[in-house]
Amino acid sequence: MSELRGACIIGQSGGPTSVINASAQGAIQAALKADCITRVLGAAHGIKGVLEDKLYDMGQESPEELELLQNTPSSALGSCRYKLADPDQDDTDYQRILEIFQKYDVRYFFYNGGNDSMDTCNKISKYMQKVGYECRIMGIPKTIDNDLNGTDHCPGFASAAKYIATSCMEVWHDAHVYDTGMVTVIEIMGRHAGWLAGSAALATWAGFGPDLVYLPEVDFDMEKFIADVQAIYDKTGKCMVAVSEGIHYADGSFVSEAKTSATDGFGHAQLGGLATMLAEVIKQKTGAKVRGIELSLLQRCGAHLASHTDIEEAKMAGRVAVEAAVAGNTDKMVAFQCTRDGGKYECKTVLEPLDIVANFEKKVPREWINAEGNGVEQAFIDYVLPLIQGEPERPKEHALPRFAKLNKVLTTDL
Amino acid sequence: MSELRGACIIGQSGGPTSVINASAQGAIQAALKADCITRVLGAAHGIKGVLEDKLYDMGQESPEELELLQNTPSSALGSCRYKLADPDQDDTDYQRILEIFQKYDVRYFFYNGGNDSMDTCNKISKYMQKVGYECRIMGIPKTIDNDLNGTDHCPGFASAAKYIATSCMEVWHDAHVYDTGMVTVIEIMGRHAGWLAGSAALATWAGFGPDLVYLPEVDFDMEKFIADVQAIYDKTGKCMVAVSEGIHYADGSFVSEAKTSATDGFGHAQLGGLATMLAEVIKQKTGAKVRGIELSLLQRCGAHLASHTDIEEAKMAGRVAVEAAVAGNTDKMVAFQCTRDGGKYECKTVLEPLDIVANFEKKVPREWINAEGNGVEQAFIDYVLPLIQGEPERPKEHALPRFAKLNKVLTTDL
Secondary structure, three states: OOOOOEEEEEEEOOOOOOOHHHHHHHHHHHHHHOOOEEEEEEEOOOHHHHHOOOEEEHHHOOHHHHHHHHHOOOOOOOOOOOOOOOOOOOOHHHHHHHHHHHHHOEEEEEEEEOHHHHHHHHHHHHHHHHHOOOOEEEEEEOOOOOOEOOOOOOOOHHHHHHHHHHHHHHHHHHHOOOOOOEEEEEEEOOOOOOHHHHHOHHHHHOOOOOOEEEOOOOOOOHHHHHHHHHHHHHHHOEEEEEEEOOOEOOOOOEHHHHHOOOEOOOOOEOOOOHHHHHHHHHHHHHOOOEEEEEOOOHHHHOHHHOOHHHHHHHHHHHHHHHHHHHOOOOOEEEEEEEEOHHHOOEEEEEEEEHHHHOOOEOOOOHHHEOOOOOOEOHHHHHHHHHHHOOOOOOOEEOOEEOOOOOOOOEHHHO | OOOOOEEEEEEEOOOOOOOHHHHHHHHHHHHHHOOOEEEEEEEOOOHHHHHOOOEEEHHHOOHHHHHHHHHOOOOOOOOOOOOOOOOOOOOHHHHHHHHHHHHHOEEEEEEEEOHHHHHHHHHHHHHHHHHOOOOEEEEEEOOOOOOOOOOOOOOOHHHHHHHHHHHHHHHHHHHOOOOOOEEEEEEEOOOOOOHHHHHOHHHHHOOOOOOEEEOOOOOOOHHHHHHHHHHHHHHHOEEEEEEEOOOEOOOOOEHHHHHHHOEOOOOOEOOOOHHHHHHHHHHHHHOOOEEEEEOOOHHHHOHHHOOHHHHHHHHHHHHHHHHHHHOOOOOEEEEEEEEOHHHOOEEEEEEEEHHHHOOOOOOOOHHHEOOOOOOEOHHHHHHHHHHHOOOOOOOEEOOEEOOOOOOOOEHHHO
């Protein structure tokens, strides 16, 4: 493969995570080092920054601040939820992307995101091939939901899982402090896949966690739920429940649907308020004191509880994307292949074709969920546990996090 | 003062904190060491454990597990919210307490709690004096609300403040990730005093935090609130707000009280708390995308973000209570006297009479809140900042917290 010289663009897309900036750091640092990459550009708010010619010159950042990205939550370059049209229907956006690529001689495009972002990568790549513009396009996986196809797990998932498990262990203690009855319902992110909700069971495995865990992989039955809670409450006077925001009835309708009044940019229903609603149902049925807790944004930006393993893997994914592209690869997503034989965890990267990754949602296997559909099996714990290991260095100032402060110099301002 | 030999009871009361167990540890370890204390008993669920003769023999615990108490959130012995009657009206409970004290030859009583618990201490002490039963009674302060009179601050407050500030810094990043408008409202505990809500301003001071902070010390005005948010939103497209759960209108009625009558756009009764309600108000007025986040129990049990200073001071308060009682003191609460001269923080303990502590609520001074009533002044930051310093050791197993596991052997089972 002949050397391809030119600029690169790195973009972040979709919902942020605690470690998406670690991937950005890995990619930016590798790109700054690569001889054939002449300029490293960061897209402001993902593909929207490309369309709007809002590109940061990453060469203007200090190495020290770039190094802090690995501990800084959320998307430092800004994110977006922008869905490109089908190019056969409307190629306006693609023409504009080509124009910008030509303007800056962009020959490398790295896009860090989930399902929709891999779809974006895939479409851009196909278009560039069609019009004969040479450009190498790589996807870097990211999603707390852990639902990307073709990879053992996704960067971002483990840190959210660790946040959820730790918080559940702490809330368990608080919820058991009085000798009066108490039912606690914790609502966890994950629209279609129960990886995050299932991770609450790590707390139970560690000694203090939810009695019941409901994942969206199993149809929700309100009567069964009430009976499950009642049985535990009657026995112990307490019950702690973890539910995925995406639990739904057999007909597919979300349990939280009554609360749905908005949709996000991709047309997904915006969920929330489920914990309070379920707690209220239990209160009416049992008379128990109840509390609904929504982990909300906290679970996806809780960098102070990030997994060191997750941070290192996120950086690796970013670095490998750049190195693989420089070596001649394109149209691929960096994926993880892991072994957990005998408790020994190893993770290596492989490259997966973008089109097998995009637009599939990987769910928790049914056999990793218990028969009752209200908890997970040991196989689930064995899968997640290695991913949350390790405590990162956490740079602090005055006992508060010292997050990266980027200059964000726009190319148009230079 | 002559030596007083006998057993001691240690009890935990009121809402738990991240470090109330550190105070229990300090007291238990000091009591186990004291020659004149013949037996160390832990009351199950505070004063209720005394009334019900449910007392744990703390001598049955392993020193290693007791040592882990300092990192274990919530009240390991169990807590209660039990208010003793006025003994002049009804002394049934007091007679029962005396009976239990006599049964176990209890000569020391240590009670760890907030305003109501200091009141409990005070009443028991007065009663024991009246009936001529020699017993030394000491209060150990505790409350995330930080509203106890007679002490610079309360153990538990600083760790909650650190949790709130760190979480606000992280949520700020998440809430600024898209280039679309967004208003975020974070609801923080503190019914009558704004110490915790004000601590959200530490995040702003550190570079990433709420634009507006509303404390219950200032009457809330909905029109002013909307105008405050609108002004910032119009300028930046974003606004982050921190509110105390206890904000109230000029007539004293809680803003959160109106929530039950609010409905969402579809006419459904709105579930959820104050943050959701205020976010909804802003959405209707500005059309902005909004999110309400309630820190709920998380803020008071977030031991993984505890302040080392707080833990050490909490242990000290417990230890000093025992040592002071052994030395002959009674009817006192251990309080902190602190200096912050020239940025150098020092904290020493003093003993305050129980009756000047009980039943007063210490509020944030008006001059520490800005003139607009929507933020805090530097004096507030200077007060809180030293308290959140220091990172404790956090014992872990499998990257999850290793919390204390007590045997909790009841005396009646021995």
